[in-house]
Ligand code: MIC
């Protein structure tokens with residue numbers, strides 16, 4: 001039976017009338033993205049058009065998903081909101097806290113032992129408040145959501161940036177911070193700036209070694225890590241229809257890597273097949289009744305330039321396999337050009353580890369195609385040079401792939417490691433032997449992110465992103481510059497052999513199967529369930545409300561750090577070993593900005609304490625300012641806060657007393673997270689002013705006491721020699737968000753409203 005089928009049916013029932021209202025309001029044919037957005041307005045029927053890229057709109061998402069590493073903070077906040085039950089169907093998934101070391105069975109048990117306090121907390125909060133809980137080992141949140149909850153034309157939010165994966169089934173699914181999830185779970189509207197729309201027309205058909213992953217690797221190369229900011233990417237065309245639902249999921253998933261709000265595809269046969277194979281024929285039947293509304297109007301796809309803000313065309317028939325990286329997912333290189341580029345840049349070519357998995361590429365189809373490469377190599381007598389690590393996306397995928405022999409195919413390589421159905425190495429939960437030596441090396445993986453230190457903590461690991469098929473081929477050759485289309489390998493008998501093109505199955509011929517899928521349903525009435533947080537715990541800490549603004553200008557603030565270059569959420573609040581403190585704000589604050597490069601000395605975690613003149617670790621220096629009652633600001637570069645949805649990156653500075661973050665530009669989720677937690681997120685009016693800010697500066701806000709919508713804020717930087725620079729900064733706060741700032745946080749406002 002499909003989860004929440006009644007809710008889905010209700011959404012579909014109101015579709016025709018809401019579309020009608022939207023059509024009248026907008027006054028022209030509608031894209032799919034607009035259809036989904038306008039049918040999910042908080043107010044009900046649309047009464048006016050909403051200006052893309054400009055107007056803030058209140059939405060009513062259909063559901064919420066959370067993963068363990070962000071759910072802890074989301075649910076700690078929800079517990080403060082004073083509600084007895086979540087207002088919309090919600091789930092939490094235990095996937096990020098499980099380490100990959102020796103193999104699934106041992107690793108899973110060890111992780112359960114190590115994290116039992118957190119898992120028990122999540123399990124009991126879920127039970128109490130009516131939230132479905134997917135236990136450790138059940139799978140990666142986005143794969144489980146695609147298999148069980150996503151439905152065409154629906155809208156969901158999730159406390160993870162890759163929530164967007166559900167676009168593979170035609171949803172508008174958006175990654176948010178925990179505080180946003182709390183709004184929706186508490187039965188309030190969820191606000192988003194009306195996104196702009198990028199249309200990507202896919203023509204032709206994938207062939208040979210190319211896979212869905214290469215579509216998004218190519219798009220990332222075109223649009224860069226910032227190019228999708230504030231936009232929904234809508235894919236269409238005959239090429240789009242030729243892709244499987246999980247392939248579409250891969251493409252949408254990595255839309256997070258170009259900063260896109262989300263990505264989506266129109267309802268089609270591939271989605272019907274997937275829904276039906278995952279036991280949701282009832283959704284197909286309901287969706288078929290309104291199928292015309294679950295894709296754009298025909299005029300839109302016939303003349304996309306008239307309806308999208310930007311249009312890109314990609315011919316799948318000509319698309320080549322890509323390798324993206326190192327250190328950023330948008331550095332795209334077609335396989336045929338890779339060798340020359342790697343040599344020119346001194347990227348290590350030998351590969352010791354090749355990893356298949358993550359929410360991006362861990363479907364049945366992915367495993368089947370990668371397994372075909374392994375089988376082919378075995379048949380031709382070729383032994384793999386690198387270690388192959390596999391993280392299946394869900395228990396259902398693993399169970400079925402096991403039944404159909406693919407896992408055995410992988411095991412034919414002596415050095416394959418099958419890890420738990422969980423994030424594992426993708427989030428730095430990887431006990432890689434030797435990583436601590438910090439040697440320069442390369443790895444290849446089918447994940448989405450490849451920021452420095454992410455997988456194994458070694459800053460010198462060059463991580464490259466590719467399709468599972470290419471990862472398998474590179475595992476076999478042991479070389480990053482191996483091009484399976486043109487290159488041969490030497491087999492055990494010394495012969496030159498070429499690998500066959502991958503083959504695989506979109507869906508299991510005999511259907512999916514699973515023993516225990518790892519789901520725990522909540523109690524009907526959770527009022528008696530006790531949620532226990534031990535006051536001495538170092539993993540969990542109940543939250544204290546942040547202080548409201550005192551209505552005055554901030555004066556004599558210090559510059560804690562001027563971050564140089566890329567400063568992602570991994571730099572601001574590192575994952576890996578720090579994941580264990582995700583439920584304890586004070587403890588996790590000890591990682592605040594420790595990965596950011598200090599522009600004044602180009603070192604990490606080494607900033608000047610203006611009170612003593614000595615250099616220290618960022619969190620310690622900030623704790624010293626806090627203890628002395630001195631405010632501070634953080635300065636940053638472009639796309640500050642790129643990457644994850646983790647609100648810790650906003651809560652830590654808030655908790656430690658940073659007042660404002662002033663940058664050249666923000667990534668969307670992070671900017672909202674700052675606002676929600678009552679921080680000031682500001683951008684330079686003139687980006688060159690970044691250079692004017694000096695290490696010993698003291699900062700005065702001149703007109704914060706007149707904080708208002710659309711009105712720039714003026715900051716005065718007093719330099720050590722007494723000279724001053726006036727810096728004009730912009731902000732995007734609307735009235736409600738200014739209210740959050742004044743109240744100290746959005747949650748403080750919810751509580752006020754509840755009382
Ligand atoms: C990630 O891929 O970076 C994560 C870990 O899934 C994050 C969420 C987190 O930090 O917990 C994300 O993408 O939002």
Ligand code: SF4
Pocket residue numbers: 096140141160162358359360422423426427447448449
């Ligand atoms: Fe997990 Fe990696 Fe996906 Fe994030 S990107 S949800 S860490 S698998």
